[in-house]
Amino acid sequence: MADSAQSDFRSAFQRLAQRVHRRHAGRLALTGAGVGLSLGALGALGLWALRWGEWRPMSAGLGALGALVGAALASRQRWSESDIALYLDARLDSHETLTTALAARGGPEPALAHVLERASSVLGSADPKRVKPKLWSRWHALLPGALAVIAVVSVLPLPPAPKPAPHAPGAERVQIENLQGLERIEALDHLRGQNPEQDERLKKLAEQAKKLREALSKGLEKREALSEIAKLRDGIAAERLKLGDRQNRPGLDAALRAFGNNQALHDAQKALGNGDLTAFDDEMQKLANRAESSDRQAAKDALEEAAKEARAKGAKGLADALDAQKRLFERRESHAGALRELAQSMKGQLSPEALEDLKEFGRSGSPEAEKRLADGLERALEGLTPEERKRLAERMQRELEGAAGNASPMTKKQLEELAKQLSRKEGVEQLKKQLQELSQPEPSDDAKREQGLGDAERGGSAAERGLGAMPIPLDGDGAPGAATPGDKAGPGGKADPSGSAGPGSKHDSGTGDHHGSTPEIAAKELRSKADARLSAGAPMHGATLGRAPARPGETANQLGTGTLGDAQKTEVGAVDHADIPEEYREQVGRYFEP
């Protein structure tokens, strides 16, 4: 009897339980789908917010996947029979009759049969509508909500790109493959220093510039790049000869006095007074080229005496430079003599222009005239017939014999060699080559170094400008000799030797229009405030670019370095104690560095 009651109850319970289970599983699946779809909607919102527009169509698929996963996970949480019985008991207020009938353990048979009977009765009278679980819950509102979000987000225009956060000044990164100007600093590698230590320092500067170029090609903070360039410029400035500083000033003054004894040395004295070794070297070249031997001798004497005076006053660097200049002067003098001798030998074959150049070369010693003379000689050599070449060789031979040692040993030896070779075609070619070499200017080591350092300094300025910064003027910027070849000087100005001077320039020795005029300045009341007596070759009085009060003798071309020794104690390390942002402190400190 108990078995039949059990089976009756079981079948009735299963019918109701399946209905409950289906509804419950459906509810769970909907909940899971809602949660999954919501996650998909969140993903779509994320894609929209991140402006990944091309991925947005995937958000619908993401939502569908989330719904499937949610439904699958939910379906795993199905109720057991005991759970369903508990649910039914609660909904039917049957005091756990169904639960007891389903899960009674070890109960006596009469009681169990009674419970089964009661349970069957409860199930028989149960209202299916009352016991079915609710299919919809408030969580299911997520379904249409999430679908709407996905639909809207899929068609909604992407939000505007957020404005990038402003960089701290100078903190933006720069990436430049080839920053113009750095190559001029890298060229310091080939410069010859005064001593091995300076050689090493120049190579180091070149190496640093190379590293900076590599770092810039990979990307670097702008302020860091500017800081590196500023260090390089400081290093370059430190390598330049400073004739006007405290150590060299007395020696320079004494050396200038040695040049003041001869009017022919006036230009050289002025160039040296300006501390412009390149211009001084040019003037020395002209003097060495001159035909007048007294001028050349005066120049050699002045160089010797100036070097001696400078050394006596403790300006060792200046004295060394003057000694080197004297040695170079003698070599240049020998070259010029050789060229002149050759021109004299070929006087009959020279064109009128070449003869004019020979005169000009002897008078002014101008490198331009020297170049033109060498070209004229070369053309004359080309026009010689073999017979004329033979006669020229014989004549040179006779003249050499007649000179009997008056010419310098080098000149005589060279000419003897030339006389032997002129009879052959190859000899002529070799002579032409030598003429080219003779006409090439041969600047002094100091001049070359100063020119190289100046060029590197201007390269540093160009690099700073390339990074968008305003270069800080340093010693050397705008200094004489800064002009590049081909720069034209203004009226009355000075041009680079290899360029052509403008009208009115007293250095103009070209064939152009020499009748320039300077327009009158409409300033009748203009008065000069300065009443200082100008001494030839001495620096002009005036304002300085220095960072210390000007001293007598300083000029706009002379940086007032070496004067910070008079600084107050409170000014020492002032930058470190000043209210300057940390990121600028190093730059500001370097600016005020003595």
Place this chain on the structure above:
Amino acid sequence: MTDPPAPTFEARLAQARDISVRLKGAIAAVIVGQDAVVEQVLWGLIAGGHVLLEGNPGLGKTLLVRTLSSCLDLRFSRIQFTPDLMPSDVTGTNVLVMDGGGQGSKGRFELHRGPIFGQVVLADEINRATPKTQSALLEAMQEHAVTIAGTRHALDEPFFVLATENPIEMEGTYPLPEAQLDRFLLKVSVPAPSEDELTEILARTTGKPVGEPGRVLTRQDVRELQALCREVAVAEPVLRYAARLVNASAPDAADAPDLVRRAVRYGAGVRGAQSLVLAAKAVALLEGRAHVSFADLQRTAAPVLRHRILLSFEGEADGVSCDQIVGELLASVATRPAAVERAVQGV
């Protein structure tokens, strides 16, 4: 002559319900109000357990027991516990009895049975006796037997101890030890009567004396009720709920409520869980059901567990009562799995 056919389970169930209704009616003729107390005493009687009645003096505790014993065809005895009461006063003792008189007569020991040998024993003001005397009840209550002078004597069934104690008079009392308390199936709190009840009491007790109620239940009826109670079925989820409820009363249990962790020193034990289910079966039987529901357990939880929960110092200092603890347990321990509960609530 053949035996009459055994009554069906349904008939026995109906009979039990009928008997209980009649018993409650007979008691109600004497006792005014206190329906819940009467109900709970009946749970103890049907479940075969002992009941501790706690209430202020004059609330009718003793009258209730006397009335109940009058309704039952059982031997009633009463022990008035006092501090000088000896265990032998409870259990009885061997007395030397002389055969005949004069010289040469032989004497023999004869058992003089104590009041414990009754079937409905009223242990009045049980906490006034010393623990030594209180413990004389232990064997009788647990094993329904007493040992006197090395001889074990079984007590007549059914055996039912109803003890009373006064919670406000603490002078000269000896609180029952936990082992003793645990022997009581239920601890029933007797509340003060309401105004209507008190009015009725006054009307009844200040006039013509009311006679004692007649016998309603025979000894056989009581045994039948107790046997039927044991047959009531309990589903596993219901048993698990009882187990969770009792386990949660221990402060170191994982699912113990905060109040239990804070205010309870020791929780109920295995005997508590057994008592909970037995009392719930009695409730189900009195309601004419052959199975126990969650509600039955919840109804019996307070009288079954309140004397089995030992408060901690902090709990006593905070004035937490054991009934509060039981209330917290019922509120925190879920009857059904959470998912089922949510579905029932329609959330």
